Amino acid sequence: MFSLQNKKAVVTGGGSGIGKAISALFAKQGAEVHIIELTEESAKDAVAEITAAGGKVFSHACNVANQKEIIATFEKIGNIQILVNNAGIAHVGKVDNTAEEDFDRIMNVNVKGVYNCLHGAIPHLRASGGGVILNMASIAAWVGIPDRFAYSTAKGAVMAMTLSVAKDYMAENIRCNSISPARVHTPFVDGFISKNYPGKEAEMFEKLSKTQPIGRMAKPDEVAALALFLCSEESGFVTGCDYPLDGGFIKLNN
Numbered sequence: 001m002f003s004l005q006n007k008k009a010v011v012t013g014g015g016s017g018i019g020k021a022i023s024a025l026f027a028k029q030g031a032e033v034h035i036i037e038l039t040e041e042s043a044k045d046a047v048a049e050i051t052a053a054g055g056k057v058f059s060h061a062c063n064v065a066n067q068k069e070i071i072a073t074f075e076k077i078g079n080i081q082i083l084v085n086n087a088g089i090a091h092v093g094k095v096d097n098t099a100e101e102d103f104d105r106i107m108n109v110n111v112k113g114v115y116n117c118l119h120g121a122i123p124h125l126r127a128s129g130g131g132v133i134l135n136m137a138s139i140a141a142w143v144g145i146p147d148r149f150a151y152s153t154a155k156g157a158v159m160a161m162t163l164s165v166a167k168d169y170m171a172e173n174i175r176c177n178s179i180s181p182a183r184v185h186t187p188f189v190d191g192f193i194s195k196n197y198p199g200k201e202a203e204m205f206e207k208l209s210k211t212q213p214i215g216r217m218a219k220p221d222e223v224a225a226l227a228l229f230l231c232s233e234e235s236g237f238v239t240g241c242d243y244p245l246d247g248g249f250i251k252l253n254n
């Protein structure tokens, strides 16, 4: 079960955290993995680890927010069967203290970046006779996390894009789903703790762990396991769905 033999998969932001875990698992299951990362350097460790484990992986330095670069990168990669829109960035703030340039930056990467990759990938999924798309949303889209205005807005758009694409391409044998993780322990979380709570890192880590009723953050491998199910043929009946992976955050937090 869950074989990805003879599949070509693109994973954006595959150099770190959740994307790296997804890239490693997909390669282990037999996929040829193409990582799209901001720089060659940011994909270096993931490529080295996956190759050392016997996986087939390539990296492409490209900003998901740049449509021209993205279209050229998908042209170079050719026909694909799987796209994972995972690249994303964080921001802390309420609407009245979110600066316009920060809002634009978050929307450019977390929303336009997903649009660009969908736009660039559809012709190559179509040419393969169909395939599957997985978008990384967040519980922020479900519950509006405090102090995350721009980020929650962007992830709400990711969930809506998932539905729109699932509907528009169903007849072309392209499925589209999303995952909404609560906190996952990745460099994304460590970076945002050290930037926003300097000197209080351990305390904040503990606090953020406890916001999940299960008492801890998720591991990137746990997100990758759900991603594998959703991108494998075993989930062939699943489309237009968002899957919370949240340690009880949405329904048990009261």
Ligand SMILES: NC(=O)c1ccc[n+]([C@@H]2O[C@H](COP(=O)([O-])OP(=O)(O)OC[C@H]3O[C@@H](n4cnc5c(N)ncnc54)[C@H](O)[C@@H]3O)[C@@H](O)[C@H]2O)c1
Pocket (backbone or CB within 6 Å): 012, 013, 014, 015, 016, 017, 018, 019, 036, 037, 038, 042, 062, 063, 064, 065, 086, 087, 088, 089, 109, 113, 136, 137, 138, 139, 180, 181, 182, 183, 184, 185, 186, 187, 188, 189
């Ligand atoms: N970690 C969490 O708690 C958490 C929770 C819910 C959702 N998510 C989402 O999961 C996804 C991955 O998060 P992570 O925690 O693994 O983050 P991460 O920061 O560890 O990794 C993200 C990767 O995306 C790349 N990236 C960023 N901007 C890019 C761009 N413009 N073009 C190409 N690549 C770019 C970065 O270089 C990085 O390697 C994000 O979309 C994030 O919003 C994370």
